[in-house]
Amino acid sequence: MAREEAPPNLLDDRDPDYIRDTLPAAWLLATLWHRAEIRGLENIPDDGPVLLVGNHSGGNTSPDSFAFALAFASYFGVERRFYQLAHKLVMASPGIGAFLKKHGTIEASHANAEAALSAGAAVLVYPGGDWEVHRPSWQSGRVDFAGRTGFLKLAIRTGVPIVPVVSVGGQETLFVLTRGEALSKALGLHRFRLKVLPISLVIPWGVTVGDFIPRLPFPAKLTTQVLPPIDLHEKFGDDPDLDEAYDYVTTTMQSTLDALAGERRFPVLG
Amino acid sequence: MRLHDCVEIAAPRQQVWDFLSDADNHRLFMAGLTRWDVKTGPHLEKGSRIDMRMKVGSAPVGSLIEFVECDPPGDMAWTSVTGIDQRGRWRLRACGPDKTKVELRLAYQAPGGLLGWVVDQIGARDVRRNLHRSLKALKDQVEAESAPARAPRAG
Numbered sequence: 001m002a003r004e005e006a007p008p009n010l011l012d013d014r015d016p017d018y019i020r021d022t023l024p025a026a027w028l029l030a031t032l033w034h035r036a037e038i039r040g041l042e043n044i045p046d047d048g049p050v051l052l053v054g055n056h057s058g059g060n061t062s063p064d065s066f067a068f069a070l071a072f073a074s075y076f077g078v079e080r081r082f083y084q085l086a087h088k089l090v091m092a093s094p095g096i097g098a099f100l101k102k103h104g105t106i107e108a109s110h111a112n113a114e115a116a117l118s119a120g121a122a123v124l125v126y127p128g129g130d131w132e133v134h135r136p137s138w139q140s141g142r143v144d145f146a147g148r149t150g151f152l153k154l155a156i157r158t159g160v161p162i163v164p165v166v167s168v169g170g171q172e173t174l175f176v177l178t179r180g181e182a183l184s185k186a187l188g189l190h191r192f193r194l195k196v197l198p199i200s201l202v203i204p205w206g207v208t209v210g211d212f213i214p215r216l217p218f219p220a221k222l223t224t225q226v227l228p229p230i231d232l233h234e235k236f237g238d239d240p241d242l243d244e245a246y247d248y249v250t251t252t253m254q255s256t257l258d259a260l261a262g263e264r265r266f267p268v269l270g
Numbered sequence: 271m272r273l274h275d276c277v278e279i280a281a282p283r284q285q286v287w288d289f290l291s292d293a294d295n296h297r298l299f300m301a302g303l304t305r306w307d308v309k310t311g312p313h314l315e316k317g318s319r320i321d322m323r324m325k326v327g328s329a330p331v332g333s334l335i336e337f338v339e340c341d342p343p344g345d346m347a348w349t350s351v352t353g354i355d356q357r358g359r360w361r362l363r364a365c366g367p368d369k370t371k372v373e374l375r376l377a378y379q380a381p382g383g384l385l386g387w388v389v390d391q392i393g394a395r396d397v398r399r400n401l402h403r404s405l406k407a408l409k410d411q412v413e414a415e416s417a418p419a420r421a422p423r424a425g
Contacts, residue, residue: 020381021381021382022382023329023380023382024381024386024388025385027327027328028385028388028389028392030327031327031328031329034328035328037327037328038330041304041330042304042305046307050274050300067328070328070329071328071329071330073330074331075304075305075323075330075352077334129367240335
């Protein structure tokens with residue numbers, strides 16, 4: 001099969017001036033509503049391409065993503081090219097897709113990620129995707145990439161370092177009862193790369209099926225820890241074993257998530 | 271948003287100036303810094319550039335700053351090149367034998383119009399506290415350094 005190619009204008013929609021102008025709104029939300037705390041930004045190399053690998057939480061609104069994006073833009077400046085990968089359905093959402101594109105969000109695919117890295121950008125990827133972001137709330141302390149190793153192949157192929165970004169609190173911004181895999185399958189949503197159809201308790205709608213309607217996130221405290229870079233070739237040799245690398249990255253992230261979760265005294269309040 | 275704070279340091283103006291004009295020393299007393307990358311030589315002079323960030327609320331806020339005025343041993347001023355728009359000034363004035371009044375002025379403006387103004391008002395609490403702590407730490411640092419020099423005279 002022919003290898004998928006990135007659209008030629010893929011990276012053109014990102015607008016640094018627009019990002020700069022929207023930083024205050026993000027700051028207010030992150031500071032006043034989520035009391036967000038982002039640690040370890042100095043672990044991200046100052047320049048050059050880097051693959052930021054995060055655990056994904058909080059449903060489609062993913063508040064820890066925007067809190068991290070705010071911190072990244074503030075720390076490195078909006079001038080540094082920074083792209084985030086998102087599900088194609090999120091990018092296709094009216095209004096939201098255009099907004100996210102200006103912030104540097106691009107549709108998740110290997111070709112797109114590679115194009116952004118080749119351009120020297122920092123790229124944020126959530127390997128767990130919709131599977132992890134809609135995990136039941138009692139699994140909020142679990143890193144769950146569902147065995148996906150695409151991010152490792154990407155880092156190996158492009159030779160860029162992986163920087164793990166571990167967040168806690170995002171999954172407390174809604175209460176996910178179930179992923180709804182069976183429901184998704186029964187409705188044939190897998191054709192749209194949707195393996196889940198979560199059933200959640202949210203404000204102000206109560207119980208919802210799917211995660212498509214705007215909602216008010218619970219004011220959960222968010223804490224994010226950025227870890228030191230991992231050079232897969234340096235760590236695992238010229239031809240890294242994917243299973244070994246996967247275990248290493250996820251175990252490292254899980255132990256960090258355990259430590260962050262251990263700092264929390266109360267759900268939501270932090 | 272315009273903020274300023276000052277402190278009186280029991281040390282000669284030249285000594286305070288010498289301490290302040292070493293960019294690496296700022297890590298020792300500036301409160302809330304999350305980034306202080308000196309892009310040019312450590313000796314601060316006109317044209318020196320530093321990438322600085324200070325933790326304000328949930329974000330490391332700051333700019334790449336460039337020193338645009340360096341008038342020893344009295345005034346040192348900077349302005350931002352990228353990042354948050356800001357201007358700042360160290361102002362040193364002798365206020366008695368071996369005493370220096372040090373004033374730190376900072377003016378900044380968040381982007382984003384009205385929301386930026388709101389952020390400035392809310393964030394000023396953190397910035398003001400950091401400036402106050404920084405000046406106190408500066409006083410402690412410089413006076414600790416000058417103590418051995420003054421000790422023989424005291425004895």
